[in-house]
Amino acid sequence: MANRERPNGIYIMLSDEEKEILNEKYELSACKSLRQFILKCILEKEVFVLDMTPFREMSSSIGRTTGSINQIAKRANQTGMIYKEDIDDLKILLEKQNKMIVEMRRKLFNSSVPSTNTLEKK
Numbered sequence: 001m002a003n004r005e006r007p008n009g010i011y012i013m014l015s016d017e018e019k020e021i022l023n024e025k026y027e028l029s030a031c032k033s034l035r036q037f038i039l040k041c042i043l044e045k046e047v048f049v050l051d052m053t054p055f056r057e058m059s060s061s062i063g064r065t066t067g068s069i070n071q072i073a074k075r076a077n078q079t080g081m082i083y084k085e086d087i088d089d090l091k092i093l094l095e096k097q098n099k100m101i102v103e104m105r106r107k108l109f110n111s112s113v114p115s116t117n118t119l120e121k122k
Contacts (some may be wrong), residue, residue, distance in 0.1 A: 054104050061100060065093045 014022065022034075031037035072086045 054100065054107070058097070058100050058104065061093065061097050065090070065097060068093060 026034050026037045029037050029040070031040060068086070068090050072082065072090065075086070076082045
């Protein structure tokens with residue numbers, strides 16, 4: 001027993017629902033054993049961590065823009081006039097949103113394009 005290739009054990013507790021999901025996925029796999037399936041899931045899959053900060057910032061920016069549009073509409077309905085300053089403020093907010101969208105697209109594109117290191121491993 002001392003010369004085992006894998007001497008470290010891990011024990012996890014699952015709810016009935018989690019166990020059922022595990023079994024369903026195991027049955028769909030081509031693995032010969034549950035142990036093989038679990039090792040394959042753990043050791044061969046890449047882990048992706050998403051930074052949700054840009055999405056939160058975008059959501060806040062959209063909220064500010066929506067608020068500005070509502071204020072402009074309310075003022076226009078009350079006075080019958082639209083002020084140039086209101087439109088300029090709205091343009092600034094929309095330009096910021098556009099920059100955020102472009103930056104988000106760039107980051108998403110860069111994360112989805114495989115690097116040369118990934119291609120060399122395959």
